[in-house]
Amino acid sequence: MVPSLGLLYYYGLISSDSQLSLKVIGHQWYWSYDYGDVNGLEFDSYMKSLDMLNLGDMRQFDVDNRCVLPFGVDVRFCVSSGDVIHAWALNSLGIKLDAMSGIISVFFYSFPLIGVYFGQCSEICGANHRFIPIVLEVTPFFMFKGWCDLFLD
Numbered sequence: 721m722v723p724s725l726g727l728l729y730y731y732g733l734i735s736s737d738s739q740l741s742l743k744v745i746g747h748q749w750y751w752s753y754d755y756g757d758v759n760g761l762e763f764d765s766y767m768k769s770l771d772m773l774n775l776g777d778m779r780q781f782d783v784d785n786r787c788v789l790p791f792g793v794d795v796r797f798c799v800s801s802g803d804v805i806h807a808w809a810l811n812s813l814g815i816k817l818d819a820m821s822g823i824i825s826v827f828f829y830s831f832p833l834i835g836v837y838f839g840q841c842s843e844i845c846g847a848n849h850r851f852i853p854i855v856l857e858v859t860p861f862f863m864f865k866g867w868c869d870l871f872l873d
């Protein structure tokens with residue numbers, strides 16, 4: 721217990737000069753995103769059902785509200801869960817963070833490329849585990865700012 725408590729304490733102290741924070745919370749069965757530095761910008765992200773799909777959308781991979789982040793900006797991810805253990809995983813970026821209730825997994829990342837990245841929960845979290853995909857859109861900063869303004873209007 722003693723070494724674990726020490727490690728948990730120092731884990732919670734991790735800090736960095738990030739320019740943007742994003743809180744990611746896993747739920748049965750959706751993800752919610754909260755941009756702490758953009759007041760009021762928070763939303764839930766559900767998998768698109770069949771009747772919501774547009775031409776070109778990937779079935780069981782696309783979501784109604786995509787997570788949008790600016791390119792080249794240092795982002796601090798704080799990942800946690802509202803219920804069981806999930807994992808916020810984007811394989812093509814090498815990102816996989818366990819989402820556990822009561823614990824915040826912190827991770828810093830600056831996206832080197834603009835694009836759309838698809839991921840999935842990678843912790844067996846229950847019956848609908850396969851229905852909580854992740855879609856992350858990395859855009860130039862001015863587009864991110866435009867998206868924030870649109871979202872908050």
Ligand SMILES: [Cu+2]
Nearest residue numbers: 841843845849
């Ligand atoms: Cu899962």
